[in-house]
Amino acid sequence: MTDTLRAPSPPPAAAQRLVLLDVLRGAAILGTLMTNVWVFTAPGSEWGVLQGGPDAVSFGSLPEAAEGVFRLLADGKFLSLLTILFGAGLAIQYESAARRGQPWPGRYTWRALFLFAEGTVHFVLVFAWDVLMGYAVTALLVAWLLTRPERARRRLMWWAAGLHLAVMGLLTAALATADNDSGTVSARVVDLYAHGSWADQIAFRLENAIALRLEPVFSFLLLVFLFLLGVRLFRAGAFGAGDTGRRLRARMLGWGLGLGVPLNVAVALAGADYLLLGRYCAAPLMAVGYIGLIGAVVDRVRRPGPFTAGLTSVGRMALSGYVLQNVLCVFAAYGIGLGLAAGLGAAWRPWWVMGLWAAVSALLLVVSTLWLRRFAHGPLEAVQKWALRR
Secondary structure (H helix, E strand, C coil), X not given: CXXXXXXCCCCHHHHCCCHHHHHHHHHHXXXXXXHHHHHHCCCCHHHHHHHHCCCCCCCCCHHHHHHHHHHHHHCCHHHHHHHHHHHHHHHHHHHHHHHCCCECCCCHHHXXXXXXXHHHHHHHHCCCCCCHHHHHHXXXXXXXXXXXXXXXXHHHHHHHHHHHHHHHHHHHHXXXXXCCCCCCCCHHHHHXXXXXXXXXXXXXXXXXXXXXXXXXXXXXXXXXXXXXXXXXXXXXXXXXXXXXXXXXXXXXXXXXXXXXXXXXXXXXXXXXXXXXXXXXXXXXXXXXXXXXXXXXXXXXXXXXXXXXXXHHHHHHCHHHHHHHHHHHHHHHHCCXXXXXXXXXXXXXXXXXXXXXXXXXXXXXXXXXXXXXXXXXXXXXXXXXXXXXXX
């Protein structure tokens, strides 16, 4: 058979577990919640954010400054980080298949399709801004690309980045020149999430599925770029514990934060019309810097404490943690649960929202650590492994 069907043998070092990847995944899971928690707690939740338009970052008061910094640190950054790590994970599975002499993509196709099914269930039952469906589709393409020559992948990677920047630039220009007064969230949608039943919310997501699923469509080129970037970083040794990894992470820290911080601040201060440039163009630079920053901290930790152990546990069961944190926020914010979004509302914002993030994050750290003391895999990871063995 040709190399397009069977992966080449990787170096033995590829078989070693990269501890930093687990820590980074854990940070990415908790970091995505830093963005999503504002969606759960907004009037009208997912649809309310789309209908009302993005809020501009403001520093006019202490609460506004606290919310602005919190969101500026998170919005789009940890989603990009999680996407890069998904690409690195895909490269690991490719090399694992090579060591076993298995054809590629082979059984991985079923894994990606199962992930798409999991994402569909998550979208319908829990949260409209699911990332799993987009990851699954992108993974199918990138898995095939891993059988192509390195030069072809590199060319496609940079073409994807260039086209993505062009599309985001055009959309931003359209937003900046249009009459784009923030819309008013309909009272019906606000009442749906504040007092409606779970069945009504499911029906609403299904009725508006196309609009609610637009993000992974128009950011698909970015997903491809970040997946392939994750593959390249993994193969270059950026997640390893040796000198090569530390040297690469130091460069990522300098360039990622050195360019990413001023660009993200500038775009945020420019106003809500430039949201796309911030979330989908400047944020990935910060994500690269976060890899370097977290790596530098991990390199200096001689004896991991409870927090590092908790992050590692969340990272090892990232799929379960991602779904669980969203389920917990639904229960806390919506009327089908505690109804905090309507009960506390703007009066205690942003403090109670930030507190909700901290509480859910702490719970995930503890639950993940305790779970993995008894079981080898997270619950959803175990279901996935069981289903794919059938």
